[in-house]
Amino acid sequence: MEDSAPRPGEKKVVAVVGGGLVGALNACFFAKRGFQVEVYETREDIRCADVVRGRSINLALSHRGRQALKHVGMEEKIVSKGIPMNARMIHALSGKQSPIPYGKKGQYILSVDRANLNKELLTEAETYPNTKLNFDHKLQDWSAETGLMTFARPDGSKTQVRADLIVGCDGAFSAVRKQFLRRSRFNYSQTYIPHGYMELTMPPKHGEFAMKPNYLHIWPRNTFMMIALPNLDKTFTCTLFMPFEEFEKITTGDEVIEFFQKYFPDAIPLIGADALKRDYFRLPAQAMVSVKCSPYHIGDKCVLMGDAAHAVVPFYGQGMNAGFEDCIVFDEIMNRFNEDFGAVLPEYTRVRVPDDHAIADLAMYNYVEMRAHVNSKWFIFRKHVDNLLHLLMPKTIIPLYTMVTFTRTRYHVAVERWHWQDKVINRGLLAGAVGAVFGGSYLLVKNPPNINKLAVAAEKIWNKLAALSTPLSVGTPSQI
Ligand code: FAD
Ligand code: EGU
Numbered sequence: 409m410e411d412s413a414p415r416p417g418e419k420k421v422v423a424v425v426g427g428g429l430v431g432a433l434n435a436c437f438f439a440k441r442g443f444q445v446e447v448y449e450t451r452e453d454i455r456c457a458d459v460v461r462g463r464s465i466n467l468a469l470s471h472r473g474r475q476a477l478k479h480v481g482m483e484e485k486i487v488s489k490g491i492p493m494n495a496r497m498i499h500a501l502s503g504k505q506s507p508i509p510y511g512k513k514g515q516y517i518l519s520v521d522r523a524n525l526n527k528e529l530l531t532e533a534e535t536y537p538n539t540k541l542n543f544d545h546k547l548q549d550w551s552a553e554t555g556l557m558t559f560a561r562p563d564g565s566k567t568q569v570r571a572d573l574i575v576g577c578d579g580a581f582s583a584v585r586k587q588f589l590r591r592s593r594f595n596y597s598q599t600y601i602p603h604g605y606m607e608l609t610m611p612p613k614h615g616e617f618a619m620k621p622n623y624l625h626i627w628p629r630n631t632f633m634m635i636a637l638p639n640l641d642k643t644f645t646c647t648l649f650m651p652f653e654e655f656e657k658i659t660t661g662d663e664v665i666e667f668f669q670k671y672f673p674d675a676i677p678l679i680g681a682d683a684l685k686r687d688y689f690r691l692p693a694q695a696m697v698s699v700k701c702s703p704y705h706i707g708d709k710c711v712l713m714g715d716a717a718h719a720v721v722p723f724y725g726q727g728m729n730a731g732f733e734d735c736i737v738f739d740e741i742m743n744r745f746n747e748d749f750g751a752v753l754p755e756y757t758r759v760r761v762p763d764d765h766a767i768a769d770l771a772m773y774n775y776v777e778m779r780a781h782v783n784s785k786w787f788i789f790r791k792h793v794d795n796l797l798h799l800l801m802p803k804t805i806i807p808l809y810t811m812v813t814f815t816r817t818r819y820h821v822a823v824e825r826w827h828w829q830d831k832v833i834n835r836g837l838l839a840g841a842v843g844a845v846f847g848g849s850y851l852l853v854k855n856p857p858n859i860n861k862l863a864v865a866a867e868k869i870w871n872k873l874a875a876l877s878t879p880l881s882v883g884t885p886s887q888i
Contacts, residue, residue: 419443419538423557423571425547425584427451429522430714430731431577432529436480437735438575439536441747446571447533448545448559450578455527465607465645466637467525468493468624468725469518470813476732479739482532486525490518491638496791497623500784503674507623508791515814517624517725519637547583550574552591552706573749574710577731580697582716588706596701601721601775602651604693610679612642618678619644628787629671631779646679655693661685696721700768702761705753713738718764723774724812730767733816734760766819770812797833805829 422438424431427449438445451457469490477483494516495509510516533539542559548566550557555574559567576584588594610618617638619625625636625644631651636644658667664685668676676684699719705711714731738756745751782790794807806829811822 420572421446421570422573422575423448423569424575424577425557426576426578426582426714426716427526427530427541427543428577428579428714429526429529429728430716430735431575432526432533433476433480433482433732434575434577434713434735434738435533435539435541436482436529436536437739439533439539440480441742442538445533445536445539446569447530447539447541448547448557448569449541449543450546451543453530453541453543454523455530465523466519466521466639467728468637469520469525470725470729472726472733472736472816473729474518475816476736479736480532482528485528485532486520487518489524489640490520491640492516492622493519493624493637494622495624497620497625498784498788499625499627499672499674501629501671501673505620506784506788508788508795511810511814515810516622517813519624519639521639547578550584550587550710552587552709555709573708576710576712576716577714578716580699580715580719582712584710585701585712585716587710588701588712591706594701594703596699598697598699598719599772600695600697601772602653603649603775603779604652604655604695605722606648606655606688606691606693608646608648608679608684608687610636610644610646610675611683613678615642617642617644626787627672627675628778628782628784630781630783632671633778634672634675646675650693652693652695658688661688664688698768698772700765702765703754703757704760705757708749708753711738711753711756717760718768720768720771721775722771723778724767724771724809726767726771726812730764730819734764737763763819766823767812770808770819770823804832 419442422443422445424435424438424445424447427435427447431447431449435445435447469486474483474487477486493510494513495507498506498508500506530541534541544562545559545567546561548558548560554570555572556568556570557574559569561567574584576582578584589596612618619636621638621642623638625646627634632654633649634646635649636646638644658664662685665676665681668684679687697719698721699715701712701717704713704717713734715727717734718730720727720730737760738752741752741755741759745755794809797805798807798810806825808822808826811817811825812819815822817825
């Protein structure tokens with residue numbers, strides 16, 4: 409039995425459970441403060457492994473994630489190995505491609521390699537002399553009373569370790585969180601969505617990217633959707649999203665091609681028919697889960713961050729970004745409360761739960777929205793309406809994705825603003841319509857001879873308003 413309980417005068421021991429993206433980053437945050445940091449990770453050291461199995465190959469890194477990396481001096485290193493995506497590229501069924509910029513010139517997101525990001529963060533954490541990485545340590549159980557943790561080792565043995573603070577960064581199926589579930593007044597919900605995802609690689613063509621690299625490529629087809637992000641090796645990772653029952657319907661290579669012919673015909677030659685037939689059956693489709701819970705802490709002993717606290721569906725590209733922002737928020741509270749865990753932990757729950765729940769809801773909302781009625785035309789139209797309104801009233805109307813992706817506006821505030829903007833737009837439309845009716849009638853009475861011209865003009869205005877108002881009155885709040 410190892411026991412790393414602190415001796416008087418020594419800095420406290422912080423155990424970070426999970427050496428994934430958020431755990432490795434968090435280790436840097438705690439190490440910077442001088443804590444004795446112990447990271448425990450189930451897997452072997454991914455920096456030595458030849459194949460890294462696991463979830464998605466690349467991810468969209470945006471402002472919140474970058475800010476967190478900046479706090480530990482890692483922004484430049486990661487950004488330099490990322491591929492900027494300045495716009496989406498919408499692929500219509502016809503094969504037509506339409507770019508829609510994310511914003512002004514400096515507003516881009518980055519496609520980063522998950523494995524590389526994880527490795528760089530582990531290496532950075534290790535540069536602190538007060539940090540130790542413990543691979544091949546799977547948390548089995550821990551006690552909220554004593555902080556004693558039990559780890560299983562690959563050889564079947566067990567080790568027990570004590571820590572002053574346990575930071576649960578062990579992902580969507582968190583073992584740390586299991587203890588929370590046993591307690592009273594712990595709120596928990598988890599939802600598996602009917603969709604699964606599958607990753608397919610699009611190889612380079614003549615040594616170059618097969619599609620334009622600086623875009624997030626999207627094939628929106630309602631129930632079916634595909635997204636592709638570029639990699640440094642000039643491949644694209646395509647992620648196909650569809651209901652599990654649809655995945656299961658396709659059982660032969662020919663059926664794969666038939667399916668792609670129907671929904672993503674332009675992607676067949678780019679991925680390659682043979683590769684497609686093969687890769688589709690390499691791995692089964694993966695599930696996506698949304699997890700919400702509260703509180704995020706137990707006393708002064710334990711706190712959850714990242715997917716362990718809030719797994720979100722990937723339809724806003726925010727899971728990792730939100731998890732990274734968790735680390736900044738916690739760090740800021742540590743400053744405010746002088747590293748007093750008894751005060752910091754409840755404050756962290758108080759501040760962070762509403763924001764993490766807001767992004768979980770938004771991501772789920774966008775999943776429902778995309779599935780329900782987003783084809784390529786609708787997607788392009790909606791983004792143009794967003795951008796036009798922003799252009800007309802840059803201070804009043806800011807697209808929701810802009811607040812989420814390019815600012816650190818608290819997620820729950822972004823949602824409130826979005827609802828408020830909706831009201832402003834609807835009132836504006838109403839005022840415009842009323843004005844048109846009254847103004848039109850007035851002019852009509854004053855200038856009877858011009859009635860034909862007026863009618864044509866009024867009809868034009870009406871058509872424009874109708875075109876604008878349709879997406880804003882479909883019952884659900886529009887995405888502005
Ligand atoms: P994880 O990355 O899951 O890491 C958890 C770690 O804990 C793992 O290393 C695991 O081995 C370890 N562990 C688990 N159990 C134990 C245990 N008992 N003991 C010890 N260690 C343990 N987010 C974005 O921001 N942008 C995107 O574009 C994006 N795209 C995505 C696309 C898909 C298809 C999916 C599924 C997710 C996407 N995400 C994206 C979300 C992102 O992947 C997660 O939010 C992120 O990985 C969370 O990091 P984490 O460290 O909290 O959890
Ligand atoms: C899904 C899977 C486009 C990576 C949401 C946009 C995503 C990503 C969007 C994945 C979409 C959807 C946004 C970004 C991003 C868009 C966003 C989704 C990265 C509203 C690796 N989403 N994703 N919204 O606006 O804000 O471009 O797997 F298709 S990045 Cl679903 Cl900004």
